[in-house]
Amino acid sequence: MKLLLLTISILYCSVFSLVELRANELAIPPEIKTTNVPPIDRGVSEKLSRYLNVRSATAVGWQDDRMLVVTRFGQTSQLHRVSQAMGYREQLTFFEEPIRGISIPEGGAKDHVIISQDRGGSEFYQLYLLDLKDGSSHLLSDGRSRYSGAVWAPDSQRFGYSTTERNGRNWDIRVQDLTGQSVSVLETTEGSWSIEDWSSDGARMLVSKYISINESYLYELDLETGALENLFSEDQRTSIGAAEYGLNGDIYYTSDERSEFMQLHRLDSKSGGSEVISSDALWNVEAFSLSPDKNLILYSINEGGISKAKLLNADDLSEIPLPKMPRGILGFSRFSPDSQSIAFSLNMPVSPTDVYRLDLASASLERWTQSEIAGLDRRGFVEPELITYRTFDGRSIPAFMYAPPGEGPHPVLISIHGGPEGQYRPYFSTTIQSFVKELGVTYIAPNVRGSAGYGKSYLRLDNGKLREDSVRDIGSLLDWIDTQPDLDQNRVVVMGGSYGGYMVLASMVHYGKRLKAAVERVGISNFVTFLENTQPYRQDLRRAEYGDERLADMREFLTEISPLTHVDKMITPVMISQGANDPRVPLSESEQIVDALKGSGVPVWYVLANNEGHGFRKQANREFQFLTTVQFLRKHLLEKE
DSSP states (O other), rough: OOOHHHHHHHHHHHHHHHHHHHHBBBBOOTTEEOOOEOBHHHHHHHHHHHHOOOOEEEEEETTTTEEEEEEEEESSSSEEEOOSSOEEEHHHOOOOSOOOOEEEOOOOSSSEEEEOOTTTTOOOOOEEEEEEEEEEEEEOOOOOOOOEEEEOOSSSSSEEEOTTTTSSOOEEEEETTTSSSEEEEOOOOSSSSEEEETTSSSSSSEEEEEEEEEEEEEEEETTTTTTTEEETTTEEEEEEEEEEGOOOOOOOOEOOSSSOOOEEEEEEETTEEEEEETTTOSSSSEEEEEEEEEEEEEEEEEEEEEEEEHHHHTOOOOOOOOOOOOSSEEEEEEEEETSOOOOOOEEETTTEEEEEEEEETTTTEEOOOOOOOOOOGGOOOOOOOOEEEEOOSEEEEEEEEESSSSSEEEEEEEEOOOTTTTTOOOOOHHHHHHHHHHHEEEEEOOTTTTOOOOOOHTTTTTTTHHHHHHHHHHHHHHHHTTTEEEEEEEEEEEEEETTHHHHHHHHHHHGGGGOEEEEEOOOSSSSSHHHHSOHHHHHHEEEEEEEETTSSHHHHHHHHHGGGGGGGGOSSSEEEETTOOSSOOOOOHHHHHHHHHHHTTTEEEEEEETTSSOOOOOOHHHHHHHHHHHHHHHHHIIOOO
């Protein structure tokens, strides 16, 4: 009997210990599968939970004198309405999937808007007509193909959009009315096509063809005859950004023609001549918008990562003074229906994205939302410092550095942006702030050659067979870190996603002995298999950047620079994350590098989300990925041997 009681006691204690152990472990979201990831300590979650619950708000348009904004009060970002400054955010949509796009008529939302969504991150966006009065919605598209860029006609009774529904590869332009009747107005055979604007009489469209970041074209499409007129010479090889009709048929557009940078131009409808409006800008014009009455022009310049806004009179191009704007990154901006106000989003290095209203009559700036920061101390957020370092060929590479308080030497996290034509800009990020403040890591985000924002010559420095020169820029950053007494050269990690994920894997190949760890998300492991397996509508666009794998010489080169080819040189512990539905960098890219690294004995943590695509967007998944990353860094970067 005593033996039986003792046995029961031991079993009870064992079960109790197991329950207690599991109670201290963070639950894995149901759609996430992991490989070699140890249980996440719930204490990590409790300490960092506030960072995970910081919110943001983005302006998307007007409904009369009320603003429509996108924000998150649950698992996904949804559409809300705000009626006054700092007022209540009235939630209008309640979908399981996040809102990925919204189209509002030029005169502001009345009864309906068009929203776009995908399922599980697939990026096969569908269009829905949302009734703002009762919150009901119905599907406008076929539920299978990809649709994008819905633009309302001036009468708000029709809208146009781009779609691959014809063959899954080519982008066509269609026009549809509210009854569901649609007609194809342009079928294409190459490039990615988008609607830029409708003419005021609804008879013509401005449409653009994108070949690569270095080459795009602008056309005017006659909707009655189908005639397509190239607005520039046929041998043009420049980049065209946004375009919009002004008064009397004039056309405003951004382009880098005859310039290193994207400038704002105006094409005169009578003379056919083009003039530069932003000739004083030595940086890219990142966005512009015309008022509904076409009398005002708002544009913003990306000055080394920070936005600078300017407002002009359209008739004489005289500048209208603006109130002092907070230093940060401007997002969406939209004039009110009466052209008297501007709604815009602003992200500052130490403050999440929020919505502001600029009153033009009084030249005053008013904040309309102040997003919750989950009880964190705003005064403790770290501002980045802009630094430069010399690379292997003598060029100066810009980078933003977030340094933790206290004396070093601090461990270093190098974050490499994607694109490859992306640009790191000093935006607010709870991930960055938590790494710096809670882990004591110095966070450095370089804009290596090939990054946007520094002129088209800089942008082209990694094209084709120059691809690995950008990887060498990371090697030069490691050399620079070696010279900094407050940085620990023996504790460095590289992190990046998409093309930045390729850069992480390539850094593991070339600089593995100088790295303690690596964090890679949805990255390219083999350029040939990537180009063969990315979605058909993306293949030619990516070949224009990386090279055509169907050509023997280029295939050999792409194979040689692919990390998968050099797994035998990799020794760095790595964490890899992937969405199963990724249409850009397919699942196979992560699966093959994970299998190869495991086979060679490299420590690999793998996180796979079955309901995500190119990055994790659902809150529960994002939280798990973030906490797993923190635990990985603690083990492989912060623990001293």
